[in-house]
Amino acid sequence: MFARIREDIESIMARDPAARSRLEMLLCYPGLHAMAFHRLAHALWRRGIATPARLVSHLARFLTGIEIHPGATIGRRLFIDHGMGCVIGETAEIGDDVTLYHGVTLGGISLEKGKRHPTLADRVVVGAGAQVLGPITVGAGARIGANAVALADVAPGATMVGIPAKAASMRPRAEAEGFAAYGTPRQGVADPTAKAIEALQAEIARLEARIESLESEAEREPRRARQS
Ligand SMILES: CC(C)(COP(=O)(O)OP(=O)(O)OC[C@H]1O[C@@H](n2cnc3c(N)ncnc32)[C@H](O)[C@@H]1OP(=O)(O)O)[C@@H](O)C(=O)NCCC(=O)NCCS
Incomplete structure (x- = not known):
């Protein structure tokens, strides 16, 4: 006992x-x-x-x-x-x-x-x-x-x-x-602020990629117009 x-x-x-x-x-x-x-x-x-x-x-x-x-x-x-x-x-x-x-x-x-x-x-x-x-x-x-x-x-x-x-x-x-x-695991514990910043960073990366693709599309467009 x-x-x-x-x-x-x-x-x-x-x-x-x-x-x-x-x-x-x-x-x-x-x-x-x-x-x-x-x-x-x-x-x-x-x-x-x-x-x-x-x-x-x-x-x-x-x-x-x-x-x-x-x-x-x-x-x-x-x-x-x-x-x-x-x-x-x-x-x-x-x-x-x-x-x-x-x-x-x-x-x-x-x-x-x-x-x-x-x-x-x-x-x-x-x-x-x-x-x-x-x-x-x-x-x-x-x-x-x-x-x-x-x-x-x-x-x-x-x-x-x-x-x-x-x-x-x-x-x-x-x-x-x-x-x-x-x-709650001790390792890798992200506080809510860190989690929010990570989410914002991912969103910024997604928007940058979108802008890049729109810019290259816009560059291609006048060339295509001149060719036709
Ligand atoms: C469930 C538990 C073990 C998970 O801990 P963790 O591994 O640190 O998990 P996370 O904080 O990464 O949460 C993972 C997901 O589950 C959700 N979640 C965590 N605990 C939750 C709960 N009790 N109810 C509903 N959703 C919960 C989180 O919001 C997160 O969702 P998301 O991926 O959509 O953002 C923990 O949150 C818990 O409830 N522990 C018991 C604590 C307790 O009773 N304390 C009393 C002390 S006096």
């Missing part, structure tokens, strides 16, 4: 640019607290001690604002940043090194008793307010943008945005790029 908490703390340290000290994390990170409660709730659930398991989960929700059903299967080093309003359903499965921000739902869309919640593979990042719904699979390393609603399987490494979530047009990313806080 303590080894897992230490592992969680180290992984948060690596993933949260706002993290300053391990003590602060131990005291002030609801995601860390929610996971400690979940380990207890899940152990009770697996032994068939259902109501106490739900009670532990309910207490965790009261204290952290994060609701994790005791039946949810969660891998190692899950980091729920901020956490408030997160809901993780009973049959959700989460791999290792997954990051969720506040307001994320891993929810169901049917009354089926069986598998009805999503499966998130390793290293998935789900942005704030995103809803991942139904028994879908989100492939390893995929990113779900803030406020997106994912309703279908997501390919490994894909970035999905919008409602319903669709693959975003992305800047090229390095294959081996590690975790990027907020799902």
Whole structure:
């Protein structure tokens, strides 16, 4: 239990640019607290001690604002940043090194008793307010943008945005790029001003090419008129 908490703390340290000290994390990170409660709730659930398991989960929700059903299967080093309003359903499965921000739902869309919640593979990042719904699979390393609603399987490494979530047009990313806080790559990040200047430069180049072609056409025209 303590080894897992230490592992969680180290992984948060690596993933949260706002993290300053391990003590602060131990005291002030609801995601860390929610996971400690979940380990207890899940152990009770697996032994068939259902109501106490739900009670532990309910207490965790009261204290952290994060609701994790005791039946949810969660891998190692899950980091729920901020956490408030997160809901993780009973049959959700989460791999290792997954990051969720506040307001994320891993929810169901049917009354089926069986598998009805999503499966998130390793290293998935789900942005704030995103809803991942139904028994879908989100492939390893995929990113779900803030406020997106994912309703279908997501390919490994894909970035999905919008409602319903669709693959975003992305800047090229390095294959081996590690975790990027907020799902935003560190390399090649263009600020909006730089993006606007790039677009203007492309437009100027297009207009210059057009002027050149019009000028050469205009030069050819009198010659053609003299010849005829
Ligand atoms: C989806 C995300 C991971 C993409 O990050 P990125 O690789 O830097 O992507 P870009 O900024 O190059 O965006 C690519 C395209 O997707 C669009 N896009 C990015 N995030 C979006 C979102 N959440 N919803 C809708 N469109 C989005 C961009 O406008 C851009 O579109 P364009 O090509 O038409 O200009 C990121 O924007 C995101 O939402 N991360 C979650 C952040 C978060 O939850 N933070 C909370 C911290 S407390």
